Amino acid sequence: xxxxxxxxxxxxxxxxxxxxxxxxxxxxxxxxxxxxxxxxxxxxxxxxxxxxxxxxxxxxxxxxxxxxxxxxxxxxxxxxxxxxxxxxxxxxxxxxxxxxxxxxxxxxxxxxxxxxxxxxxxxxxxxxxxxxxxxxxxxxxxxxxxxxxxxxxxxxxxxxxxxxxxxxxxxxxxxxxxxxxxxxxxxxxxxxxxxxxxxxxxxxxxxxxxxxxxxxxxxxxxxxxxxxxxxxxxxxxxxxxxxxxxxxxxxxxxxxxxxxxxxxxxxxxxxxxxxxxxxxxxxxxxxxxxxxxxxxxxxxxxxxxxxxxxxxxxxxxxxxxxxxxxxxxxxxxxxxxxxxxxx
Numbered sequence: 001x002x003x004x005x006x007x008x009x010x011x012x013x014x015x016x017x018x019x020x021x022x023x024x025x026x027x028x029x030x031x032x033x034x035x036x037x038x039x040x041x042x043x044x045x046x047x048x049x050x051x052x053x054x055x056x057x058x059x060x061x062x063x064x065x066x067x068x069x070x071x072x073x074x075x076x077x078x079x080x081x082x083x084x085x086x087x088x089x090x091x092x093x094x095x096x097x098x099x100x101x102x103x104x105x106x107x108x109x110x111x112x113x114x115x116x117x118x119x120x121x122x123x124x125x126x127x128x129x130x131x132x133x134x135x136x137x138x139x140x141x142x143x144x145x146x147x148x149x150x151x152x153x154x155x156x157x158x159x160x161x162x163x164x165x166x167x168x169x170x171x172x173x174x175x176x177x178x179x180x181x182x183x184x185x186x187x188x189x190x191x192x193x194x195x196x197x198x199x200x201x202x203x204x205x206x207x208x209x210x211x212x213x214x215x216x217x218x219x220x221x222x223x224x225x226x227x228x229x230x231x232x233x234x235x236x237x238x239x240x241x242x243x244x245x246x247x248x249x250x251x252x253x254x255x256x257x258x259x260x261x262x263x264x265x266x267x268x269x270x271x272x273x274x275x276x277x278x279x280x281x282x283x284x285x286x287x288x289x290x291x292x293x294x295x296x297x298x299x300x301x302x303x304x305x306x307x308x309x310x311x312x313x314x315x316x317x318x319x320x321x322x323x324x325x326x327x328x329x330x331x332x333x334x335x336x337x338x339x340x341x342x343x
Contacts, residue, residue, distance in 0.1 A: 007201040011185025015158035015202055016049045016124075019165040020086060022206070024057055027084060030169055031060035033071050034088030034124075038063050046090045047126055047184045066090075072098035072123075076106045079121040084169055092127035092140040092178065106174040107149030118172040122165070128180040128230055128280060129324050130192055134316035137324075139229075139281030144176055145258040145290060151211050152258040154178040154228040158185070159200040160255065163209030175211060178257075180229040193321075196233045214261040216268065220250030223274040223342050226265065226291060228254045231278040231329060238334035247342050257287055265291075266299050273304035274341040278334055283311035305341035310334055 010018070024030045036042060037050040038061035044051025054061045064071040068089060075085040089095055095102070102123070109117050129137040144152050151173055155161040161179070168175035183198040217232070218239050227235040232253045239249040250268050254260065269275055275295055277288040292307040310329045318324050 006204045008204070009199050010158045010162075010202045011199050012155060012158045012161045012179065013048050013184040015162040015200070016165055016179070017044070017051065017053070018202070019162040020050065021053065021056065023166055023169045024053075024060060027169075029082060030084045030086065031057075031062065031078075032086045032088060033062040033064060033075055035064055035066055035090045037061060037088050045088055047179075047181065049124075049184070050088065068094050068097035069101060072101040073105075075121055076101050076109075076119065079106070079119045079174075080109060080117045084120045084122070086122040086124065086169065088124050090126075091132075091136045092125035093135055093138050095123075095125055095140055095143070102144075102150070102174070102176075103147050107147050110173065111149060119174050120169070120172050121174040122168045123174065123176045124179065125176065126179050126181050126184075128182060129317045129328050130181045130194070131319070131321055131324060133319040137317040139279070139312075141178055141257050141287050142281055142285055145287055147258075149173065150258065151175045151256075152178070153211055153256055154254070156180075156183065156229055156232040156253050156255065157198045157200050159202060160209050160215070160253075162202060163207055164211065164255075166206075167208040167211050170208070171211065178229065182230050183233075196230060198233070210256075212256050212259050212261060214255050214264040215253045216250065216264065217253050218249065218251040220248040220272065222248045222272060223250070223276060223338050224265070224268040224272045225249050225251045225276045225278060225334065225338070226254050226288075227251065227278040228257065229280065231280050234329065234331050235278050235334055238331040238338070241331065242335060242338055247338060249338060254291070260291060260294060262294055262298050265295065269295060269299045270302045273302055275303070275307045276310060276334065276337045276341065277307065278310045278329055278337075280312060280328055282314045283309060284314050286311055308337045308340050310337045
């Protein structure tokens with residue numbers, strides 16, 4: 001007789017909250033540090049992820065001043081001393097402030113010590129254009145994927161959010177997790193205009209998601225669409241519309257931005273021969289440029305058409321919603337990109 005697995009439908013915010021809770025219950029070395037993450041009666045950080053955890057873990061939820069360089073330094077120090085911190089930056093844009101701690105310390109100390117030191121540090125960062133203007137809406141992935149020693153992942157649905165977070169907490173290297181503000185599914189005061197449903201059925205049993213693997217979300221034969229975060233949902237939307245016109249798109253959630261899973265991507269490219277890469281950030285110097293170069297290097301012989309990149313314009317993120325919607329890629333632009341390679 002087989003036991004039926006019990007699941008519950010959760011948003012990304014809820015799944016992350018449960019993941020953090022379970023890891024803190026499992027390992028006393030896990031703690032959270034960040035801005036407004038444990039204010040009694042507060043929101044649980046900017047997007048409700050740590051809501052209520054200050055009551056469950058009063059000694060391991062640390063509110064900090066608005067001083068990212070300082071509390072990231074504290075988190076790095078705690079990690080090399082045997083703790084497993086989860087550092088929560090209120091907006092991804094603020095990662096510019098602790099760059100020295102992240103890049104010169106967290107990313108390099110294990111290598112510089114010949115493996116004697118471990119740096120099991122998880123860093124969480126909300127990103128994406130959501131009507132907050134140029135300094136609170138950037139897509140930050142591009143600045144970290146080329147830093148040796150850091151693993152970089154991007155969560156597009158609740159199942160992956162929980163599984164990737166758990167895997168990151170248990171990893172002995174620094175892991176940077178990017179989360180999109182329009183995918184959290186937070187309730188009440190923190191609901192976002194234009195939010196996209198990223199809920200999933202989450203098993204009650206413990207599970208992890210590999211930090212180095214992409215995921216095929218939709219099978220197809222005519223073109224490979226590579227995407228992550230909010231753009232992954234737009235890519236799936238575009239693929240369904242393309243199907244009505246007889247174009248069968250395979251959609252891959254790249255998910256692991258460093259390292260990039262060229263094995264999964266390669267299997268798709270060999271099948272379709274055509275690639276469209278969709279990224280929310282500006283086109284120049286983006287993650288899509290690195291992936292496109294990697295495809296040309298490893299898989300160029302299988303390409304039937306040049307790789308097409310869909311991204312935002314090379315301008316700061318606009319504040320006005322009308323301009324923001326024009327700035328950011330949408331399903332229509334993805335469809336236009338696909339039609340450049342599938343004729």
